[in-house]
Amino acid sequence: MTTAAAARPGLWRRDGALYLWRGVVFVAILALWELAGRYWVNPVFLSPPSVVAGRLVAMRADLARHTAITLQEVLTGFAIAATWGILAGYVLGANRTVERVVEPFLAAFYAVPIIAIAPLLILVFGLGTRSKVATAAIYAGLPIVVNVVTGIKNVDSVLIKAVRSLGAGRAQIFVKVTLPASLPYLLAGLRLGFTLALIAVIVSQMLAAYAGLGWLVAYAAGTFRTPDLYVGLVALGALGMLANEGLRRLEYRLMRWHYERGR
Amino acid sequence: MSLIAVEGLTKVFPGATEVVALDGVSLTVDEGEFVSLIGPSGCGKSTLLHILDGLETATAGRALVAGRPVDGPGPDRGMVFQEYALLPWRTVQANVELGLELRRVPAAERRRIAADRLALVGLQGFEGRYPHELSGGMRQRVSIARALTLQPRILLMDEPFANLDAQTRLLLEDELLAIWQRTGQTVLFVTHDLAEAIAMADRVVIFTARPGRIKDVVQVRLPRPRDVVRVRTTPEFARLYDHVWTQLRDEVLKSREVA
Numbered sequence: 001m002t003t004a005a006a007a008r009p010g011l012w013r014r015d016g017a018l019y020l021w022r023g024v025v026f027v028a029i030l031a032l033w034e035l036a037g038r039y040w041v042n043p044v045f046l047s048p049p050s051v052v053a054g055r056l057v058a059m060r061a062d063l064a065r066h067t068a069i070t071l072q073e074v075l076t077g078f079a080i081a082a083t084w085g086i087l088a089g090y091v092l093g094a095n096r097t098v099e100r101v102v103e104p105f106l107a108a109f110y111a112v113p114i115i116a117i118a119p120l121l122i123l124v125f126g127l128g129t130r131s132k133v134a135t136a137a138i139y140a141g142l143p144i145v146v147n148v149v150t151g152i153k154n155v156d157s158v159l160i161k162a163v164r165s166l167g168a169g170r171a172q173i174f175v176k177v178t179l180p181a182s183l184p185y186l187l188a189g190l191r192l193g194f195t196l197a198l199i200a201v202i203v204s205q206m207l208a209a210y211a212g213l214g215w216l217v218a219y220a221a222g223t224f225r226t227p228d229l230y231v232g233l234v235a236l237g238a239l240g241m242l243a244n245e246g247l248r249r250l251e252y253r254l255m256r257w258h259y260e261r262g263r
Numbered sequence: 264m265s266l267i268a269v270e271g272l273t274k275v276f277p278g279a280t281e282v283v284a285l286d287g288v289s290l291t292v293d294e295g296e297f298v299s300l301i302g303p304s305g306c307g308k309s310t311l312l313h314i315l316d317g318l319e320t321a322t323a324g325r326a327l328v329a330g331r332p333v334d335g336p337g338p339d340r341g342m343v344f345q346e347y348a349l350l351p352w353r354t355v356q357a358n359v360e361l362g363l364e365l366r367r368v369p370a371a372e373r374r375r376i377a378a379d380r381l382a383l384v385g386l387q388g389f390e391g392r393y394p395h396e397l398s399g400g401m402r403q404r405v406s407i408a409r410a411l412t413l414q415p416r417i418l419l420m421d422e423p424f425a426n427l428d429a430q431t432r433l434l435l436e437d438e439l440l441a442i443w444q445r446t447g448q449t450v451l452f453v454t455h456d457l458a459e460a461i462a463m464a465d466r467v468v469i470f471t472a473r474p475g476r477i478k479d480v481v482q483v484r485l486p487r488p489r490d491v492v493r494v495r496t497t498p499e500f501a502r503l504y505d506h507v508w509t510q511l512r513d514e515v516l517k518s519r520e521v522a
Contacts, residue, residue: 162348165316165336166362166409176361180352258351 047227052234055227063216067235070201070213073129077136078197082190085141089148089189093182094174099149110146114139118204127208135204140197144189151185152178184258187251194243202236213239264330265291266416266449267315272324274310283474284310287324290468290477294416297443297450299460301511302470302478303518308453310475312419315451316342328417338366341410345422347402349394349409355381356390359409366413380408383442400431407439411446418443418450424459436463436491444488457511461503462491469510472518479510 030049037048047055056063092099092106118135125131159177168176205214213232220228267290274285284307292298300308313319314326317335326333328340336342349358359377368376381387384404394402403423410418423439424432436459443450454460460467467481483503485494494500 156346156348158344158346158348159350161313161318162342162344163350163361163365164318165340165342166413167336167338167365172365176365177350180350183352 044224044226047230051227052230056231056234059228059231063231063235066211066213066216066232067239069129069211070205071239073132073201073205073212074136074194074197076129077133077201078140078194080133080137081140081193081197082144084137085144085189085193086148086186088141089145089186090152092145093149093152093178103149106142106145106149110142114142115200115203118200118207122204122208127210132201132204132209132212136197136200139200140193143192143196144186147185147189147192148182151182151189154185155181184251184255187247187255191244191247191251194247195240198236198240198243266294266296266329267292267451268325268327268330269311269315270325270327272311272314272326273322274307274314274319275322285314285321286474286476288475288477289324290480292449292451294449295447296466297440297452297464299464299467300451300453300470301455301457301460301467301507302475303472303511303515304455305473305518306470306514307473307475308470309421312342312421312451312453315417316340316419318342338362338413339415340417340419341413341415343403343406343410343418343420343423345425347394347399347406347426349402349405351394353393354390355386355392355394355397355405358394358405359412361409362412376412377408380411381405383411383445384408384438398431399427400435403427403435404438407442411442416449418448420450420452422453422455425455432459433492439463440489440491457504457507458495459491461485461500461507462489462494467503467507469507470514472514478514481507 033046034048034050037043037046037051092102115135117138118131121134121138122131125134155178159181160173163173163177201212202214202217205212206218209215213236217229217232217236220226220232269288269290272285272288273283276282276284284305288307288311300311302308310319314321315328315333317333317337317340328337350361353361356374356377359380360373363373363376378387378390381390384407386401386404386408389397389401389405394405397405403426407423424435427435439450440463452460452463454463461481461483462485464483467483469478469481470476471478481503485497485499485503
């Protein structure tokens with residue numbers, strides 16, 4: 001505790017060097033990409049960063065629209081996935097018998113590349129937003145269910161004994177122990193679920209859509225507009241990274257007790 | 264009338280290989296008594312505590328507390344676990360308040376009681392810490408403070424100091440005796456440490472290897488208040504130690520054969 005303040009300058013310096021090196025690697029990759037795009041690789045396959053940056057600025061209004069649509073579909077799908085995933089997870093986790101009956105189906109379902117139902121959902125819900133949301137809602141819910149069930153199974157039984165000894169009933173055990181103890185698993189499941197929601201929406205947009213980053217990438221590829229394709233990829237990469245980092249920070253803030261325990 | 268009366272208590276854990284943890288155990292404990300339970304691993308001493316606390320039910324026989332059969336946990340009994348069993352996401356304060364919170368004691372009252380119990384175990388100033396920031400000894404103090412919040416008449420301790428290093432253990436043994444002498448509670452103390460069992464208790468109950476039966480009950484007539492370290496150097500302690508070990512040795516050997 002007391003050494004934390006003293007260690008900070010050294011830590012900062014080490015972190016400074018770390019960031020410097022990361023910057024160096026990043027610039028090196030960009031430089032290599034630029035060289036490769038200009039001189040070595042067929043421009044149909046690879047656009048240099050300078051060209052991509054130029055296109056990104058030129059088509060910023062379009063890009064913003066596609067990003068907004070994508071984000072809206074991902075968030076809606078994810079919200080639905082989180083709702084049923086969390087509910088189903090806790091219902092299954094709290095009912096051992098039901099869980100034991102359903103478990104093999106869930107495991108099998110989880111192993112199947114569910115993303116393959118995207119065409120079916122387009123058939124059912126049409127080319128618009130609804131099929132994207134439906135794909136994300138189904139695909140992203142599964143890891144949430146699985147994680148919550150695992151979290152409940154891993155609750156330390158001596159904690160439950162301790163609160164029972166102090167007079168807790170079933171509902172109190174759930175609220176005071178099961179829920180907080182399973183929270184790290186739930187949050188990890190949500191982070192995974194968000195990534196899957198993004199994948200689901202992009203895949204569905206690529207298959208058939210009017211708009212969205214997935215549509216943009218597929219359309220650019222289909223019409224040989226390679227720089228546009230890279231703009232789409234850069235936007236998708238940024239979206240995924242930002243979301244993951246944001247959720248990770250939220251997770252850490254809520255779960256300080258969990259992450260600092262192991263130290 | 265004895266505060267605790269156990270009559271012909273049997274506990275069988277069903278399953279592919281049925282385990283008879285307790286087999287017809289009878290025991291009475293008077294109010295204010297400090298009783299150690301000792302025996303080889305798996306002899307059912309912990310199961311006896313769990314049944315007395317109401318966490319488990321007996322297969323046969325009766326467990327009475329203050330003349331009434333045990334029917335689930337109650338505020339008249341407090342339990343301390345070997346693994347501390349603190350909620351890692353709660354501060355020391357919130358952990359100690361847990362039992363009061365579950366019984367909907369108002370916040371101000373909870374704080375007052377928790378502060379009092381934390382002072383009793385010497386943990387003032389650590390209210391805001393989390394369990395992972397504390398040493399094992401401090402965690403077990405928190406756990407003891409938590410068990411004391413509801414002012415139980417009976418303290419059930421399941422190898423509370425088994426995970427601690429030898430020095431911390433001696434300190435906590437002394438402190439527990441001091442607390443016990445002040446509060447006048449009845450303590451049932453499970454341990455597998457012979458010296459600890461004798462140094463702390465008024466009586467030592469020796470269990471057989473599985474299935475757990477009571478082999479012998481040894482009276483410890485060492486003067487109180489005791490210093491758990493110094494008492495070990497007395498001739499009477501040496502005699503008791505030898506006596507208890509002689510009986511326990513056979514049981515430990517028997518349980519080894521099974522294991």
